[in-house]
Structures are given as C-alpha cells and as structure tokens.
Amino acid sequence: MFWCFQIIRTVALIVLLGLVGFREVKCSRTGKVLESVSSFSYEAINCRKHSASLTDFGGVGDGKTSNTIAFRKAIEYLKQFESDGGSQLIVPPGKWLSGSFNLTSSNFTLFLHKDAIILASQDEGDYPVIPQLPSYGGGRNLSDSRYAPFIFGTNLTDVVITGNNGTIDGQGAPWWDKFSKKELNYGRPFLIEIMYSDQVQISNLTLLNSPNWFVHPVYSSNVLVLSLTILAPVTVSNTDGIDPDSCTNVRIEDCYVVSGDDCIAVKSGWDEYGINFRMPTRHLIIRRMTCISPKSAVIALGSEMSGGIEDVRAEDIVAINSESAVSIKTAPGRGGYVKDIFARRFEMNTMKYVFRMTGAYRSHPDQGFDPKALPVVTRISNSDMVAKNVTMTADLAGIDGDSFTDICFSNVTIELSPKPKEVQWNCTDVVGLTSVVSPPACSLLPDEGKNPCPFPSDKLPIDDIQFQTCSY
Known part of the structure; x- marks a missing residue:
C-alpha cells in the first residue's frame, strides 16, 4: 500500500514540475533580467517583494x-528590505562554489533554480570557528569551538531555504577522512543549521555529502522540513539526515534519506549541558518518509536527549535496509525524558531490528556528568507495522532500577530473514503490553488481546500553517 502511495506521489510531482512555466524575472537591485532564469513558482510560508540574483554581486x-x-554581499544588501516586504536571493543555473555564509536577514528566501548546484568549499579556512552549542559542552571533539555550518542563521524570523529541487553538495569526503584520522581541532560543519529562530522552512532541495549532520534546526520553533532528498554514503557515520534539536512545533514530510547514520535524529542536548539548558524537543510530526540506513535508525530519539523529548508523531514511513525503525538511545547521566512517542503505519524490508531501545548508550561529552541523572522513558506506542526479512524483532533494554514503562506494540507482523536470531524479543527492565503481534513478545510485554496502542487525534499548531504560492 505504501509503495503504491510513493509511486503515485512521485508521478504527481513529475507532472507538477512539468506544468511549471518559466518567464523573465527582474532584479530589484539593478533591474536586469536574470539570464538563464525564466519565471518560476513555489510554495512558501511567505512571499517576498524584492529579489536579486547571485550574479548581480559578482557570482560566477x-x-x-x-x-x-x-x-555575503548579496545577503548583506538584501537585508535592507527586511521590513519592506522581505527579499529573495536567486541562485541561477550553474555550479556555485562557496565557503560558509550566514543568512543574517529575516523575511528572507534563498531560492535555488532546478539547475543550480551550490558546492561547499573543502578548505577549512573558509569556515569561521564559532562557539560550541551551549547544550552540548565540548561535543565529540571536546572543544569549546566548532567550524561554522556551511549555511547558517541565528535569531531570524521567517527564513526559507528552498528551490525547484536545486542541489547543495557538502563535498564532505576530506572532512570525513580527517575526522576518522583525528586530524581536526574543531567539530565538522553541519550543512544547514538555523538557531534561535522562528518560522523556518527548508524544502524542495537535493542535499549531498554533508561533512556532518545535514539539516539541524536548533533552539527554534515552527519549523518545516519538506520534500528533501538527502544522500550520503551509507558507510560514513554522523551523516544524520534531519536533526530537530531543542525545537518546538516541527513538521517533517515527504523526505527521502540515504545515510550512514540516523535518517532522523531527535535531540535536546547532552548530559549536564542539556539538563541545565532545559529546552526540550516537543510537538514533532514526521510523515511520508523513506529511509535507507544500514547502520542506524530510521528515527532515533537521542542519544542526546537530556533536555527532554515529548509528543513525537510518526506515520506512513517506509524503511529499506536499515538497522531499526524507531530507536531510543539513552544512558545514566543523560537525565531528561523521552515520553509520548507515537509511531504507526511503517512498512519495512531488510532490517537488523524492528524495535530497539537501549539505556546503555554510554558516550559522554566529558566526565562532568552525574551518573545518578537517570532518564525517564515512558508512553511509547508502535502500531500497524509490517516488516520483512528481519534478523531480530526487538532489542529492548532499559536501566536497572529505572525501567522504561508503558511500552505498547499492536498489530505488528514481522517476517524473519533466512538466518534470524534465535531469541526474537530480548527484554530487560521494560514494562508494557502487546496486542496482535507476531512473533509473540517476551513475558515483560504480555498480550492483552485486541487492544490497539494509542495515537493522538488532536491537531498540532504546525499543521495549520498555510502556504502561499510565490511567483517570479
């Protein structure tokens, strides 16, 4: 059923793109016609009064x-229109090599033509060194600093990064190599990071080869991540697709992710830093996503979850050749909570696990964590799921003295691989129930008959956002 939906959606998208006409666009800065760009249209949270092309500022x-x-010149110039209907920077057809740049303007759109490719510089000198995220301490590089993201913005309102499926290529191979050899003094750059912002849209783009995480909205609200194709080698770790981090009201829809790490990783800070920062991720919707990640999860909650994660709703997900579906990763020292997590209508093929929870994910930013800061994991629901070619159905391991509670599985059918694990449900320190589950669950999750797991029926505010059709 879900495969049919994916095919129909793809055909519809092709037809829609074929109907989009192209005509001349004038630049509000110079009045020149943008060469190689005829008219285009797209959907956004807001349209802009002023527009300019990168070529108007010497782009080649x-x-x-x-x-x-x-x-940098283009964005600085367009900032003057922030309170006069906003502005748009058009990246026309071509290959546009660049170092890191900062979206300093609110009411701003960065638009990539369908034949535009932005290439991220591979020179470390093209990335300013900036402070580490306050909810992470020294991070994986144990440093107070990190390389700036390739495209980043802070304290913005109404910022859109979109296109007619234009491409941003992070060219991450040298970064991956240096990281593996421990030759970097600072953390690798993310591809796109928007911080402390409200009304954020990242959509209709192809993103390739990020040095680190691809899309990282952090400390932000009202975030839309829509119709992205994200591709990284499946052998490269830390190439997470989308990482909503200490954010409220987020909607992720219609994305295709191939990654060497989690396709979506929901986060909220690390150990004592996340506990003290106290900014949870909550009210998150994930819909119509396809994921390939042989070494990691389709949707991971944690491991950095010390500020808390709550009210996550994931549905209509396709997973292919992935380690696990919804994975919870935490440990003593994390504190925080993961609660009210709802997943339904997953279709999976070739999985190491279907369900995975661990309370022993023991990486820490430093030795300052409190081992008595125990996480709370409760009210986790998984329903209406089908999986084929599965090695192990579930590996569920809570924490001794800190069990994961109110865990629910209903209407789940698992077909095993030719060489499955002998034990299909490994359960320790978990409390919950199952209903119509095959193969049968462990004794800690007794069968309660036909009693479906809950899924919220209320509507979140992020679903009420109305898009405008912007034409130029």
Whole structure:
C-alpha cells in the first residue's frame, strides 16, 4: 500500500514540475533580467517583494571560482528590505562554489533554480570557528569551538531555504577522512543549521555529502522540513539526515534519506549541558518518509536527549535496509525524558531490528556528568507495522532500577530473514503490553488481546500553517 502511495506521489510531482512555466524575472537591485532564469513558482510560508540574483554581486557559476564574497554581499544588501516586504536571493543555473555564509536577514528566501548546484568549499579556512552549542559542552571533539555550518542563521524570523529541487553538495569526503584520522581541532560543519529562530522552512532541495549532520534546526520553533532528498554514503557515520534539536512545533514530510547514520535524529542536548539548558524537543510530526540506513535508525530519539523529548508523531514511513525503525538511545547521566512517542503505519524490508531501545548508550561529552541523572522513558506506542526479512524483532533494554514503562506494540507482523536470531524479543527492565503481534513478545510485554496502542487525534499548531504560492 505504501509503495503504491510513493509511486503515485512521485508521478504527481513529475507532472507538477512539468506544468511549471518559466518567464523573465527582474532584479530589484539593478533591474536586469536574470539570464538563464525564466519565471518560476513555489510554495512558501511567505512571499517576498524584492529579489536579486547571485550574479548581480559578482557570482560566477563555473564550479571553480569562489562565491563566498558574492553570497555575503548579496545577503548583506538584501537585508535592507527586511521590513519592506522581505527579499529573495536567486541562485541561477550553474555550479556555485562557496565557503560558509550566514543568512543574517529575516523575511528572507534563498531560492535555488532546478539547475543550480551550490558546492561547499573543502578548505577549512573558509569556515569561521564559532562557539560550541551551549547544550552540548565540548561535543565529540571536546572543544569549546566548532567550524561554522556551511549555511547558517541565528535569531531570524521567517527564513526559507528552498528551490525547484536545486542541489547543495557538502563535498564532505576530506572532512570525513580527517575526522576518522583525528586530524581536526574543531567539530565538522553541519550543512544547514538555523538557531534561535522562528518560522523556518527548508524544502524542495537535493542535499549531498554533508561533512556532518545535514539539516539541524536548533533552539527554534515552527519549523518545516519538506520534500528533501538527502544522500550520503551509507558507510560514513554522523551523516544524520534531519536533526530537530531543542525545537518546538516541527513538521517533517515527504523526505527521502540515504545515510550512514540516523535518517532522523531527535535531540535536546547532552548530559549536564542539556539538563541545565532545559529546552526540550516537543510537538514533532514526521510523515511520508523513506529511509535507507544500514547502520542506524530510521528515527532515533537521542542519544542526546537530556533536555527532554515529548509528543513525537510518526506515520506512513517506509524503511529499506536499515538497522531499526524507531530507536531510543539513552544512558545514566543523560537525565531528561523521552515520553509520548507515537509511531504507526511503517512498512519495512531488510532490517537488523524492528524495535530497539537501549539505556546503555554510554558516550559522554566529558566526565562532568552525574551518573545518578537517570532518564525517564515512558508512553511509547508502535502500531500497524509490517516488516520483512528481519534478523531480530526487538532489542529492548532499559536501566536497572529505572525501567522504561508503558511500552505498547499492536498489530505488528514481522517476517524473519533466512538466518534470524534465535531469541526474537530480548527484554530487560521494560514494562508494557502487546496486542496482535507476531512473533509473540517476551513475558515483560504480555498480550492483552485486541487492544490497539494509542495515537493522538488532536491537531498540532504546525499543521495549520498555510502556504502561499510565490511567483517570479
């Protein structure tokens, strides 16, 4: 059923793109016609009164010339229209090499033409060194600093990064190599990071080869991540697809992710830093997603979850050749909570596990964590799921003296691989129930008959956002 839905959606998208016409667009800065760009339209939370092309600021799309200064000049110029209907920077067809740049303007759109490719510089000198995230301490590099994301923005309202499926290529291979050899002094850059912002839209793009996480909204609210294709080698770790982090009201829909790490990783800070920062991720919707991640989860909750994660709703998900579906990762020292997590209508093929929870994910930013800071994991529901070619149905391990509670599985059918694990349900320190589950669950999750797991029926505010059709 879900495969049919994916095919129909793809065909509809192709037809829609074929109907989009193209005509001339004038730049509000110079009045020049943007060469190679005819008219285009797209949906956004808001449209803009003013627009300009990267070429108006000296941009050269040959794939070799640096456009770092062109991007920075363009954004600085367009900032003057922040309170006059907003502005849009158009990236026309071509290959646009650039170092890191900062979206400093609110009411701003970065629009990529369908034949535009932004190439991230591989030179460390093109990435400013900025402070580490306050909810993470020293991070994985145990440093107070990190390299700035390739595209980033802070304290913005109404910022859109979109296109007619234009491409942003992080060119991450040198970063991956240096990280594996421990040759970096600072944390690798994320591809896109928006901080302390409200009304954020990232949509209709192809994102490739990020040095680190791809899309990282952090300390933000009212975030839309829509119709992204995210591709990284499945052998490269830390190439998470989408990481909503200490955010409220987030909607992720219609994304296709191939990753060497979690396709979606829900986070809220690490150990004592996340506990003290106290900013949870909550009211998160994930819909119509396809994931391939042989080493990691389709949706991971944690391991950095010390500020808390609550009210996550995931539905209509396709997983192929992935380690697990919904995975909870935590440990003593994390504190915080993971609660009110609802997942339904998953279709999976070739999985190491279907369900995974661990209270022994023991990586820490430093030795300052409190081992007595125990996480609360409760009210986790998984329903209406089908999986084929599965090695192990469930590996569920809570914490001694801190059991994971109110765990529910209903209407779940698992077909095993030719060489499955002998024990299909490994359960320790968990409390809950099951209903119509095959193969049968462990004794800690008794069968309660036909008693479906809950899924919320109320509507979240992020679903009420109305899009405008913007034409240029």
